[in-house]
Amino acid sequence: MLDRIRNTHPLVYHYFRALEHGEEQLRSILSIDRYWEQLSLPAPEVVLDGGKMPAGPAVSGDYDIVCAGGTLGMLHAAVMAVRYGWRVLVIDRGEPARSTRDWNISRGELLRLSETGVFTEAELDSLIVRRYRTGWVEFHAPKERRKRLFIDDVLDCAVDADRLLGMAMERVLGTPGSKVAGRTSFRACYRFPDHVVVEAEGPDGGQLRFRARMLVDAMGIVSPVAMQLNGGRPQTHVCPTVGTIATGFEDADYEVGEILASTEPAEITGRGVGRQLIWEGFPARGEEYITYLFFYDSVDSPNDKSLLNLFETYFRKLPDYKQPGAGFTVLRPVFGIIPAWSHDGAGCTRAVSDDRILLLGDAASLGSPLTFCGFGSMVRNLDRLTSRLDRAMRADTLGREALAGISAFEHNVASMANLMKYMCFDAKTDEPNFVNELMNEVMIVLDSLPPRYRQAMFRDEMTLDELVTVMLKVAWRYPKILAATWTKLGLQGSAGFVKNIAGWAMAPSTRNS
Secondary structure, eight states: OGGGGTTTSHHHHHHHTTSTTHHHHHHHHHHHHHHHHHTTSOOOOOEEEGGGOOSOSOOOOEEEEEEEOSSHHHHHHHHHHHTTOOOEEEEOSSOTTOOSSOEEEOHHHHGGGGGGTSSOHHHHHHTEEEEOSEEEEEOOOOTTTOOOEEESSSSOEEEOHHHHHHHHHHHHHTSTTOEEESSOEEEEEEEETTEEEEEEEOTTSOEEEEEEEEEEEOOGGGOHHHHHHTTTOOOSEEEEEEEEEEEEESSOOTTEEEEEEOOSOOBOSSTTTTBOOEEEEEEOSTTOEEEEEEOOEETTSOSOOOHHHHHHHHHHHHHHHSOEEEEEEEEEEEEEEEEEOOOOSSSOOSOOEETTEEEOGGGTTOSOTTTTHHHHHHHHHHHHHHHHHHHHHHHTOOSHHHHHTSSOOOHHHHHHHHHGGGGSOOTTTSOTTHHHHHHHHHHHHHHHSOHHHHHHHHTTOOOHHHHHHHHHHHHHHOTHHHHHHHHHHHHHHHHHHHHHHHHHHHSSOSSOO
């Protein structure tokens, strides 16, 4: 597999061939990259009426919930099994309780997981492998105008993601009647009036069937269920992300987190045209340091969004951001496509449920793509998601409309996701440094306001009045934003944003509603 990219992606080949599981990592990247091919194909039909279930093997297990996807889905499954006593089966096409990305969060937010009763505060504290002193955001601009915005208590704790997921898996396995099945791929879901039958392919390629009261889809951005329920377009915007956990940087500061950092204008020529590349850098365990390279884009743009190609760019441009020393060693690649959905309405406009089916995590695409992403959204909403599902299970109200109310949708996050469009560079309409200039002005405005504003923006906790304050101040400082609004949002997008704001204003709570 690696030999196939030796000439087309020489830097990826060079670093991946030195990894113990380099071939497997490459396969994972290519499997996610197939997402782009799937968008051009008819929507898959994997959710089917029970009457269409063909003859096959007998049902090999009876559960209350089948959860397809063992990353963020494992956290949800642990709460449903341990706290509420439901029999849960978690299936995962790869190794369960493993993440392709590492996670950063503040300690206070992480400790919210203790509210579920599954983890103690001491256990959660033990998962923090590094806590840095402060963080900053900085965008490429002339030195005399460039603003480095320092932010405390935002993404400042590096969490051992696999250990957290491993603890959750232990809790699931320790609950009578619950089970975890790795190397087991979802194939179809057949719905009957009072149950579903989930069809899967086992590690040996054999067909398996499991009966349950409902299916929780936590299969991430590549979920075929989400693809079908949303007519083949499960996301409107994406953030392709690649990076490494490595050692041996010459200039890494282990006391500071670099939350967002750009080093150059957007690419306007070559394969990378249309991308405003942004870096992140976080100190991790011991001498380990995590760096990410990513960009924001519309799903429908013609820009190259391949993770494999972005990895080649990452290794080529890495010295412009952090200088690898003589002992530079890649320990593990990190990668994924962070999803986003632009809601054209006062509430959630994306399909996140069907009869006896509930979408979760990146499959639901309701998190913020700006900084917090799927893990933060799950931590913030896990108690609410699981308690509501427990009530629905006990009342047997598992229809599409009832389950639609059990989601991680938040009005403030929906509004912020709409603003992400300003960070999607368009080579046809934008000056090369447009995104950098705009975000630099936003940082200047945030620096002029009390610290709670910057913390709220980067923790998805902004209230409506805080957002309006920032928007008005940015418009006053940077009038170009008014013209850019027409270019970036257009009439429909502007109307959609107004609907988002209206829904937010009418919601019972304007913080974390």
